[in-house]
Amino acid sequence: MKVVVIGGVAGGMSAATRLRRLDERAEIVVLERGAHVSYANCGLPYFLGGVIEERDALLVQTPEALRARFRLDVRVRQEALSVDPAARSVRVRDLTTGDEYEESYDRLVLSPGARPFVPQLPGVERAFTLRDVSDTDRIAARLDAGARTAVVVGAGFIGVEAAENLRRRGLDVTLVELGEQVLPPLDPEMAAPLADELRAGGVRLALGTQLKEVRAHDVVLDDGRTVPADLVLIAIGVRPDVALARSAGLTIGPRGGIAVDESGRTSDPAVYAVGDAAEKRDGLTGESTLVPLANLANRHGRLVADAIVGRPVAARPATATAVVQVFGHTAAATGWNEKRLRAAGRPYQALHLHPGSHAGYYPGASPIALKVLYDPTDLRILGAQAVGADGVDKRIDVVATAMAGGLTAPELADLELAYAPPYGSAKDPVNMAGMIAENLATGTDRTVQWHEVSALRDAGATVVDVRTAAEHARGAIPGAVNIPLDELRERTAELPDGDLVVHCQVGLRGHTALRLLAGLGRDAANLDGGYATWSAGRAA
Amino acid sequence: MKVVVIGGVAGGMSAATRLRRLDERAEIVVLERGAHVSYANCGLPYFLGGVIEERDALLVQTPEALRARFRLDVRVRQEALSVDPAARSVRVRDLTTGDEYEESYDRLVLSPGARPFVPQLPGVERAFTLRDVSDTDRIAARLDAGARTAVVVGAGFIGVEAAENLRRRGLDVTLVELGEQVLPPLDPEMAAPLADELRAGGVRLALGTQLKEVRAHDVVLDDGRTVPADLVLIAIGVRPDVALARSAGLTIGPRGGIAVDESGRTSDPAVYAVGDAAEKRDGLTGESTLVPLANLANRHGRLVADAIVGRPVAARPATATAVVQVFGHTAAATGWNEKRLRAAGRPYQALHLHPGSHAGYYPGASPIALKVLYDPTDLRILGAQAVGADGVDKRIDVVATAMAGGLTAPELADLELAYAPPYGSAKDPVNMAGMIAENLATGTDRTVQWHEVSALRDAGATVVDVRTAAEHARGAIPGAVNIPLDELRERTAELPDGDLVVHCQVGLRGHTALRLLAGLGRDAANLDGGYATWSAGRAA
Structure with a gap:
């Protein structure tokens, strides 16, 4: 069997090496348009910043090493020009010599990746993108x-990593961004x-605006400003590279990527596709989606090799x-965010909390802003986001794993997570998210969101700040009445009639206040995430 | 309703505060034998070491604060002497005044905790234990x-934390330990x-021996050695404090803890028990077990409050x-270890790997030794252990969550975990564990364990080290033949007939070698975890 792999990074190389491990006798040819294979794509911004000091560190593999270990015929600077599916042949141009040749295959694996999207603007040819080692050079x-x-x-x-570096x-x-927030994968109050943090690091932000023209030493934005720029880097997203697939007559999916089935097979049974160019199935809806992430590229590369040797395989839907x-700081996210759920018209419940990264009595704890989104009917977890200085990736990995295991949001309360003072709390942030979800599901808590407060207030609700007087003095929701939680029992007579929204700094004392009032026959809503989420939302 | 809680830490206080949030009108009395409630039990060793500088930091709550916020009647230095279940009354001694009194209840929550086990030895009254703030003082x-x-x-x-501090x-x-290894919850090759690390930190280890006598400024061990000791701390385990439960005629379970049902209710329907004194249900067998961990104590305290107000609750079986x-270093574990599985006669498959804490090309990555145990038939995950300088708690939390979600070991390969170079790898350590399990399950890999090598060699198997000559020279398995992986294809003729055990440093190149040989018609087994696990096992 002869297998040709087009694209020698992530998905393509995972397919090629796995295939060799499954079939010692297969002929395996890897064609890479660029000058390098298996390079550390995700490390490129850090090399620019000097965090990764040696350029060679980016070159995880070389054609020679891959030949020695896996007997792969790896050819760099070879551009696949077209595929003839009937003849099972690829037309290839050697970019060094300019020669063209035909390469036949029994099975073809397409892993061409995605290309940075670059808008057509005056002078844009002066701008850089950051996708491969040559870009970096x-x-x-x-x-x-x-x-x-x-x-x-x-x-x-990528834009944020590049700006920082x-x-x-x-x-x-x-840093110029068309949207009104940085890091669009997050919801605004999380971002x-x-x-x-970016401003504190010295990055100037120009939000809600876009590039109009690139000039020799500055750029013009659409609000008329000019900004000095000896170097312009465009990182506004990537598009699946489907030119070859299209030329081969393969089906392109609804999201513009190569359509594949669960085994990574395209509309041509002899052709597979993986990585950023291939569409995935969304974990929530089952619909086609694009997820340009390295872990899925690697995973699917391995899976396609299994499929080629005839093993039964089925890619799991992607959570992202x-x-x-x-x-x-670290920011991490899994699944869908609130913006996307709202735009899709899907019912959801959001919850926010701000627990410590580890036990407060142990030095070095820092707050984590954690948001969990779940289905209010079946309580299935739809997504999560976290931001903080420490322990953020851990909590998102735990929620992502809970989603993979089909746990509900309240079931997060029961997770047994590793606790010692340097690492977490007896009630881990993820456990606390589960407890909040359980309280909401059982009607033990009732929350309003940060963006709902002003309308409630306009409709006559009283906002009651149950934090201490000192906390209230440091910053408060306009019009809020301050009755510290520890005085609330004795001061309920001061509460006006009508709707009440109680709040504290993060939501915990607010919950206790709500329960206290409920016990005394007064309904109230608790501001989800407290003043911390409200003020982040207002800043957004 | 009047609820009396005996024990004002972790489980007891979680029950009391949750109960208040569920019932503003309940009368809630918390009786604590010691001088403090809600103290940071797990922080005590770090206070001794000066990591936690202020003693007040350990005192997370005070009776006054709990009264103000939750209207709890918290009484410290009150010892519950006996319970009269028929009269629903507790006899209490005020340890300050010596006065005794009766406290009636409608519902009683027992959270007396566990007591350090102290063997009867000459001079043992000179030794300390480390369980509460008074011990620390x-x-x-x-x-x-x-x-x-x-x-x-x-x-x-606790002994290791105390020794370090x-x-x-x-x-x-x-540090004196009866067993032949430190940290008995881990398997020997992991410990x-x-x-x-302990020796490098300056802790002398005396393994395989025990205390015989405590003297004024030294101790005598049972091997006859004397060891200087101005201070002796005994941390050989805890026993559930069931004296009160026993006096009340409550059923004591097979493991010596208070027997409770899924709602935390004891054999007396008016009495609940939580925390280290109460037995749990084991997540693997469903049998009674003892798990003296803070997260379960807190979780079950909350659950018991729910049960008392009539909510349907069921504690999840404990994974620990x-x-x-x-x-x-950090060491973490979840579920059962291999020693326990073997002792119980349960079938299991072990796998070891040594991936980096994050991408190798990004500075600061360090190896994680990761071990996963799973059922070879249904592939259910039975336990995991990890040791390393960074990222250890995250990986164990992910595996613990996967276990809670019922994922199989191969399904770990599909988890979508947060990847950027500072945090992980495109193939996370947990993903790699899943890939190894999948390879084993499909017969794509076949491994032998570190402790099986010498018997195989004695039976005539050839051990083939596929690492480089330089690696081989730095330390090798006795008798191993060195054929570097990249030369193996050309040198298979050098392999003797008979059984082959291939190995590399961590198992990855060994797997590739096994596949290569399989493709050439030679069966081989791959040493699980490679030389790294083998040498750790030999050192154990």
């Missing part, structure tokens, strides 16, 4: 040539503290879990 | 009085690197997840 050359100012366009994960190199950096470092 | 006084040498008896989690205070510390810091 070009940017590094500009830095070495003395670039002092940079504009990064797009405040997604260009700051680390000492550049004056402006707001990260905007602060991701994490990003933002200076001293 | 006594030990701190001895430290302040100039203790320079210490013997800690018992190398479990006494070292931190500058004492000359010997071996932690023994090294725990973590401990050992100088620069």
Whole structure:
């Protein structure tokens, strides 16, 4: 059997090496358009910032090493021009010599990846993208040539990583984002503290605006501003590279990626596709989706190799879990966010909390802002987001695993998570999220969201701040009455008639206040996530 | 309704505060024998070591604060002497005044905890235990009085934490353990690197021996050695405190704890029990077990409050997840270990791996030794252990959550875990464990364990080290033939007839070698966990 793999990174190389382990005798050819295979794509921004010091560290594998270990015929700088599915043949151009040749196959694996989307704008040819080692080399050359100012366009994960790392190199950096928040995968109240973190790190933010023109040493934004930029990096998203698939007549899916079945097979039974170019099935809806993440590319590469040798395989629907470092903070997310749920018209319940990364009495604990979204009917977890200085990736990994296991949001309360003072709390943040969900599900708590407060107040509700007078003085919701929780029992007579919204700093004392009032016959709602979430939402 | 809670820490206080939130009008009395409630039990060793600097930091709550917030009648230094279930009354002694009185109840919650087990030995009254703030005060006084040498008896989690923290205070510390390994909750090959870490931290280890006598400034061990000890701390385990339950005629379970049903109710329908004194149901067998961990105590305290107000509740069976810091290392475990599975005669498959805590090309990655145990028939995960400098608690929390969700070991391969270079790898350690399990389940890999190698070799098997010559030279399995993986295809003729055991450093190249040989028609077994696990096992 002869297998040709197009694309020698992540998914493609996972397929090729797994295939060799399953079939010592197969002929395996890997064609890579670029100059490198199996490079550390996700490490590129950190190399620019000098965190990864050696360029060689990015080159995880070489063609020679792959040949020696896996007997792979790895050819770099080979561009697949077209596929002839009837002849089972690929037309290839050697980018070094310019020669063209045909490569036949019994099975073809497409792993061409995605291309950065670059809008058609005046001067945009001066801008860089950051997708492979060659991109990195070009940017590094500009830095070495003395670039002092940079504009990064797009405040997604890669844009934020690039902005931080260009700051680390000492550049004056402006991050331009069309949306009103950084890190669009997060909901606005979760992203707001990260905007602060970026600003504190010296990154200027230009939100709600977009690039209009790239000039020699500055850019023009659509609000008319000019921003100095010796270096412009565009990171506003990627598009599946489906040119080859399209030329081969393969079915393109509804999201613009290569359509594949559960085994990674395309509409041509001899052709498979993996990685950023291939569509995935969404874990929530089962519909087609695009998830350009390395773990799924690797996983599906392995799966396709299994499929090629005839093993029964079925890719799990994708949840999409991701994490990003933002200076001293970490932000991570899994599943759907609230914006997307709302836009899709799906019912959901959100909850916010701000527990410590570990026991408060042990030094070094820091707050984690944690948000969990779940279905209010079957209580299935739909997504989660977390932001903080420590322990953020752990909590999102736990929720992602709970989702994979089909646990409900209240069942998070029962997880037995490793606790010692340096690592967590007897009630871990994830447990606490479960307890809140259980309280909501049983009617033991009733919450309102940060964005609902002003309308409730306008409708006559009284906002009661049950924090201490000192906390209230440091910042409060306009019009809120301050009755500290520990005085509330004695001061209920001060509460006006009508609807009550109680709140504390993070939601915990608010819950106790709600229960206290319920016990005295007064209904109240508790502001979910407390003043912390409300103020983050207002800043968003 | 009047509820009396005996024991004002963890489970007891969780029950009392939750009950107040559910019933504003209940009369709630909390009787605590000690001088403090809701103290940071798990922080005590760190206070001794000076990591937690302020003693007040340990006192998370005070009776006054609990009264103000939750209208709890919290009484410290009140010893419950006996319970009269028929009269629904507790006889209480005020340890300050010596007065005795009766306290009636409608519902009683027992949360007396566990007592450190102290063997009857000459001079043992000179030894300390470390269970509450008063114990800590006594030990701190001895430290302040100039203790320079210490013997800690018992190398479990608390003993190890105490030994490390006494070292931190500058004492000359010997850790005495009856077993042949430190940290008995781990299997020996997992614990071996932690023994090294303790020694590197300056803790002397006396394994396989026990205390015979405590004298004024030294101890005598049963091997005849004397060890200097201005301070002796006994931490060889705890026993459920069931004196009161027994006096009340409550059923004591097979493991010596208070027997409770799924709602935490004892054999007396008006009496509940939670925390270290109460038996749990084991997650694997459903049988009674003791799990003296804070998270379950808190969880069950909350659950019992729900039960008292008539909510339907059912405690989940206990998996038991725990973590401990050992100088620069972390060790964590969940579920059953191999020793216990073997002793119980349960079939299991073990797998070991040594992946990096995050992507190797990003600075600061360190190896994690990860072990997963699962049922070879239904592939259900039975337990896991991990040891390393970073990211250990996260991986065990993920596996514990996977167990709660009923995932099989191969399904760990499909978890979508947060990946960016500072946090993990595109194939996370937990994913890799899943891939190994899947390879084993499908016959794609076949492993032997570290402790099986010498018998196989004695039976004529050839051990083939597929690492590089340089790795082989740094340390090898006696008698192993070294053929580096990248030369194996060309050198198979050198392999003798008969059984082959291939191995590399961690198991990954060994797997590739096995597949290569299988493709050439030669069967081989791969040494699980490679030389790293084998050498740790030999050191154990």
